[in-house]
Amino acid sequence: MLTVFSYQVLRLLRDRVLLMWTLGIPVVLSLIFMAMFSNLDKVYEATPMSFGVVQDEAYRAAPGLDGVVERISSDDADPHLLTKVTHSTASEAETAAKQGETNGYLAVEDGQPVLHVTQKGNEAETTRVLRVVMDSYTQRQAEYEALAKAGAAPDKLAALETDQSFTHSISVTPSPVKPETHYYFALLAFACGMGTTVALVAVKGIMAVSPVGARQTLAGLPRWKVLTATLVASWACVFACLLIAFTFMASVVGVDFGPHALLCLVAIGVCSLMASAAGAALGTLARLEIGMISGFTSLLSLFTGLYGPASQSLASSIEQHAPLLAQANPLWQTARCFYGLLYYDSLAPFARSCAVLLGMTCLFLTIALIRARRMTHEHL
Secondary structure (H helix, E strand, O other): OHHHHHHHHHHHHOOHHHHHHHHHHHHHHHHHHHHHHOOHHHHOOOOOEEEEEEOOHHHHHOOOHHHHHHHHHOOOOOOOOEEEEEEOOHHHHHHHHHOOOOOEEEEEEOOEEEEEEOHHHHOOHHHHHHHHHHHHHHHHHHHHHHHHHOOOOHHHHHHHHHOOOOOOOOOOOOOOOOOOHHHHHHHHHHHHHHOHHHHHHHHHOOOOOOHHHHHHHOOOOOHHHHHHHHHHHHHHHHHHHHHHHHHHHHHHHOOOOOOOHHHHHHHHHHHHHHHHHHHHHHHOOOOOOHHHHHHHHHHHHHHHOOOOHHHHHHHHHHHHHOHHHHHOOHHHHHHHHHHHHHHOOOOHHHHHHHHHHHHHHHHHHHHHHHHHHHOOOOOO
16 A cells, blocks of 8 residues: 555656646735735725814814814824814815815814815825714714703713724734635635545546556555555645645735644645545546536635635625535635634634535545446446
8 A cells, every 4th residue: 555655646746737736826826816915905004194174263162173183183193094284264274275285174164074175185095084083073972962952960971072982993803814814715725626636636547447547456456455545645645735835825925824723734634635535536437637627626716705806795695595505615614614713712613614524525435435346447
């Protein structure tokens, strides 16, 4: 068995096509993703912009508004949205905005804060956040007036007026999650699916679906030993390719896989075992070629969200309306293994996905063994 194992490992590693699909494409796509997402955080980052504030009598009469403006314009503000430019009248602020000195101005009209934004300022992400802040202030003031009319205690009104915290940062995952992480999980699932081709080629080489395989079936070594050694060799090659891709994503690309690094290796081992078993089952089909496996893997990757927002929406819709169909997708389960380690406090989702993949492995191996025993040389 050791001789068969060594032979199959060397044979598979020499196959450049297999290495390209299983290792080369995931690494190349990782680099493409890294280039695509390199400035993603900056695109949606609210950076301080020059903005006028009309500090007239109406502004000073608005309760708590000056405090709100200070909280978003001071140097240590979080979020720091504005570089405040003070004006005494609205006409002065409007002139400065038209001359390009500011991106707009804030004025109090009829007791309500109103934002006047230039075309340039309207395109900035900061303006969207600023509108949310002003809407929050308006809502808070409506609550203040309602409580005052209802005769609320002065200390409660004072607390409502001074408490102008707009956002509270909380962590719902064991570690911070970037929006692009989803793509790398789907890419690892794609690489796992392409690993099926490794076992496909290896099993075809020992089965009677080819002249070489037919000669090997006549050897003195029991068929189950040859098949076992071939499967172990396939698993070792797929595991090595996935491990290299995982290491590349974690160290070069900087993908955060969560605090359970050792369990990520377990996930890679289980996923590669499933891929090898699936390849073994498919390898017993005489007319099945690598191109068909590639197409099928690309189709299944559609439901893991690999191809962008539209693909992610489709995957989410299937998970919601047909959960069993989504869970029957081995690539979906592969991606969920890494999801379970990053997004959940409990390891139960991770263990559940691994158990499903191991069940699929047993099913594929059973199919491979039954098919292998029934094969003859009549079609050669």
